[in-house]
Amino acid sequence: MKFVCSKSNLVSGLQIVSKAVPAKTTMSILQCILIDTTEGVIKFIANDMELGIETIVDGNILDRGYIAIDAKIFFDIIRKLPDNDVTIESQNTEGNIKVTISCEKAKFTILGRSGDDFSYLPAIERIDGIQISQYTLRNIILQTIFSISDNDTNKVMGGELFEVDGNMLKMVSLDGHRISIRRVELASSYGFKKVIVPGKALSEVSKILTDSTESIVSIFFTDKHVLFEFDKTVVVSRLLEGEYFNIDQMLSSDYETKLTINRREFLDCIDRATLLVKEGDKRPVIISIEDGFLEMKINSAVGSMDEKVDIEKQGKDLKIGFNPKFLIDALRAIDDDNVDIYLVNPKAPCFIKDADASYTYLILPVNFTTVD
Amino acid sequence: MKFVCSKSNLVSGLQIVSKAVPAKTTMSILQCILIDTTEGVIKFIANDMELGIETIVDGNILDRGYIAIDAKIFFDIIRKLPDNDVTIESQNTEGNIKVTISCEKAKFTILGRSGDDFSYLPAIERIDGIQISQYTLRNIILQTIFSISDNDTNKVMGGELFEVDGNMLKMVSLDGHRISIRRVELASSYGFKKVIVPGKALSEVSKILTDSTESIVSIFFTDKHVLFEFDKTVVVSRLLEGEYFNIDQMLSSDYETKLTINRREFLDCIDRATLLVKEGDKRPVIISIEDGFLEMKINSAVGSMDEKVDIEKQGKDLKIGFNPKFLIDALRAIDDDNVDIYLVNPKAPCFIKDADASYTYLILPVNFTTVD
Known part of the structure; x- marks a missing residue:
């Protein structure tokens, strides 16, 4: 695999996917990101099995392939490079994957891993999605997320209720002492949907979203997953299982x-x-x-x-x-x-x-x- | 004691003297600042017995007096007040000193202490001082202080050599692996002086100094102390005792x-x-x-x-x-x-x-x- 990207594009892409790289884990492959250029685009993927993020980085592919690489070391190196084009090349010799990162007169060599060890994001069918601006979604997350609770005996308190009814989206969080509710009107009308999205996923999504009122996020649901798609980025999270509180009676x-x-x-x-x-x-x-x-x-x-x-x-x-x-x-x-x-x-x-x-x-x- | 000051003047004054308030100490009076209006100016003083700082705050004295007050609590309260005039008043009832801090509709009451418990700064005669701009002094401190060492077996490594010879000022720090030396020309010529100033004092002085090339610092020495005087502030520090290394031979x-x-x-x-x-x-x-x-x-x-x-x-x-x-x-x-x-x-x-x-x-x- 070999490709060339500007340093700034690499930094933006890594900033996005790093949010799904766990700080600590016993499975070292989860601390890697997958770089996949097999489909003719440069795709970065991170996946901690609860939350997965995939983003496309602009650049020039010279030789298609895919490898996994330690996210922290890779990002640390990219960040310190001069502000110029970066060439990334992997070589597989006797099962050892060597990744060379070069920029101007600087050349780094680190070990990579086989991309085959990496778990791709679950496949989610993109049907019946709802649409909302990045600005609005970011705001209603930030305006409710503070009252979720990491109560271990009641897991659903660690997530937010995400309820679509016609053209209304309602987000709710509660921790036993308080309830936060935000309601926004959507541009179109949809069927009734009610899921519980983990706080961690919402928190990371809110950090990637911009404050653009023009740019749209599409949100898709399955029984087990929610998928957010915007710009060149896809975020997939497992849903929390269980029944949310009946807040109307409160x-x-x-x-x-x-x-x-x-x-x-x-x-x-x-x-x-x-x-x-x-x-x-x-x-x-x-x-x-x-x-x-x-x-x-x-x-x-x-x-x-x-x-x-x-x-x-x-x-x-x-x-x-x-x-x-x-x-x-x-x-x-x-x-x-x-x-x-x-x-x-x-x-x-x-x-x-x-x-x-x-x-x-x-x-x-x-x-x-x-x-x- | 009663006086009125703008919040911003109080904050500036407290920022300066707080640098001589130790974070931890067994002597609670050292965590206080002294507010002294007996001489017709509003003077804040802090003194940790190694380093002492005194500064004058503009305001309007209604009733002269002096009290000691916990620096952290007092500063926390002042910082959170509305941006307006603040009235500070102390009342002594049966040995209990109550300090009232009021601003607009907010009123705080905290306990003060008798100013008599407080140690004033040592009296230093201001003769034969050298003069240097705030900008230059700040720079040569920051450009040398990183190579002092907190080596316990050799205390002088925890300070910097401060040597005046004619119109040259030389500052030196060393830690056994490296030596940093800065030399600057002074506007006038002075006699030969050689002292070792503790790193802590230089570090705090550098934080108070501005980058003004116009404003002058006067520096006075005695056998045991150094005094920096600039704007409305006086900083006094003990000197380190001992002989500095003969760096010329290195x-x-x-x-x-x-x-x-x-x-x-x-x-x-x-x-x-x-x-x-x-x-x-x-x-x-x-x-x-x-x-x-x-x-x-x-x-x-x-x-x-x-x-x-x-x-x-x-x-x-x-x-x-x-x-x-x-x-x-x-x-x-x-x-x-x-x-x-x-x-x-x-x-x-x-x-x-x-x-x-x-x-x-x-x-x-x-x-x-x-x-x-």
């Missing part, structure tokens, strides 16, 4: 208190309050909601803090405690300048949601009378 | 081979060679110097690398091995596009120096025949 539109607050001011205020709380100390922030303002108070061994933030309020006064991290995560995932918060009483969940329910963040309060 | 101007090489190309080439060497493996890079080029080779369990770099050469061909880190450190500390390297034989030190000896980097070679 959502309610009744409330006793509704407040509207400047998101940035509220975030900064919580941020300051958490200053006085040491890492690992689960002290809640106590929020008193009154006419025209909310007052946040925190007391700890380090000191005390007290701050008022202007609000618009409807309904009853209320005093309620929260894990500040949960409020911060939800508020950071929202773009709006002002947010509406719906509350019932100090023991009932609070909802941060917008009028057309494009986002809903449910957060359970903390029983502060026993803590503080 | 320097020689004889050579058998002289080569001129593009510094960037040489650096990149060494950088690539070290890729194949695992952390902790002390494998040298082997350099063969011939007419018109040098060839660098490295062989390791990971693979092999071979690269040629153009040079201009005078004198004999030579094959010599080096610890690549030492070459990289020296080459990075030089600004010139091309550097001159002087060599004698594979066992004698190599010198990287410029024509007027504003820099001299001596590096001992590695005996590669036993290693490779």
Whole structure:
């Protein structure tokens, strides 16, 4: 096998597929990427058996073939080469595969492995796919993924519900203390689909996606797999098996208190309050909601803090405690300048949601009378 | 005590004095800074007994006084405040010092300590000081400090020689394998002075100095201390006791081979060679110097690398091995596009120096025949 690519194309391709190379594994072949030029394109593939990524790199093939090569060493070498054309050539002598990487006056030789040891991605039929812009998919992943949980006793919490119904896509994550829901309208209408996609796959996909609103991602499902296809890249992940929680029964539109607050001011205020709380100390922030303002108070061994933030309020006064991290995560995932918060009483969940329910963040309060 | 300062002035002042607050100590007062407004200016002081820093912060004093306050907590609070005026007030009730920090609608209360527990900086007479621009002092520190050593058996290696002779300032550091020397001309002429300044003090001073060529640092010495004074800041450090090495006898101007090489190309080439060497493996890079080029080779369990770099050469061909880190450190500390390297034989030190000896980097070679 022999081909020539620019350094920058190699770096882009390796950045993409590296995301499916496990940091640690007992199977050394999983730490390799496959370079396959047999079909007349330069294809890089990585596959950790849960998640597989394949991407095509522009370049000039001189001699077709396929080999596996240690991803980390290969990427480290490519990264340090001068910014110029790189020639990659493999030679098989008596079962030893030598890979030569040359660029300008620099020449590296490392050992490769037979491509036959490598597992290709599972074949997924591309039918009934849904289409969404890279920008939108990336956003709704980032706006929900923080509340998945690596709860070992309930595996489905480690993934997100991915539900298509007509022209609506809904993504949901929950960890037992909070639920994050995003809904977006799709350009076309599709049948009903409901799968659970592992958090790891969504997280890696979100890192490869660009913020292009023009460029489209096609998503295909089988019983066991999901496939994301965009630009010259394909990402395949196993689905999580099991039944997702029935979240509709946890959502309610009744409330006793509704407040509207400047998101940035509220975030900064919580941020300051958490200053006085040491890492690992689960002290809640106590929020008193009154006419025209909310007052946040925190007391700890380090000191005390007290701050008022202007609000618009409807309904009853209320005093309620929260894990500040949960409020911060939800508020950071929202773009709006002002947010509406719906509350019932100090023991009932609070909802941060917008009028057309494009986002809903449910957060359970903390029983502060026993803590503080 | 009560005063008002802008948040940004407080942050700048705290950034400066924090550098003399030890990360860990058994004496909790050392983790405090002293705020002293008794002389009509707002002065922040930190002092870990080896290194002390004092700086003046612009603001408006309403009530003079002095207190000590935990540096980390205080700085964390200030950093998170809105970008506006901050009022700091201390109240002493029954021996308890309460410090209130308020800004807009946020109010923090933390405990302070009596300023009487705090050690002020040692009084240093400001006579016979030398003057140098912030830019130059910062540069010559950064260009030499990497080769100090925390060798416990020879404490002076943990500092730098600081020698003034007439209008020349010389700074020297060495670690047993290499010597770094920088010489700069001062604007005036001074008497002969020779002290050893701890690396810690130089490192912190270099972080506070700006790259201003206009702003001047005055440096004063006593038998036991050095004092740096610039802008509104004073840094005092103890000196290291003992006799520095006689480096003049280690320097020689004889050579058998002289080569001129593009510094960037040489650096990149060494950088690539070290890729194949695992952390902790002390494998040298082997350099063969011939007419018109040098060839660098490295062989390791990971693979092999071979690269040629153009040079201009005078004198004999030579094959010599080096610890690549030492070459990289020296080459990075030089600004010139091309550097001159002087060599004698594979066992004698190599010198990287410029024509007027504003820099001299001596590096001992590695005996590669036993290693490779």
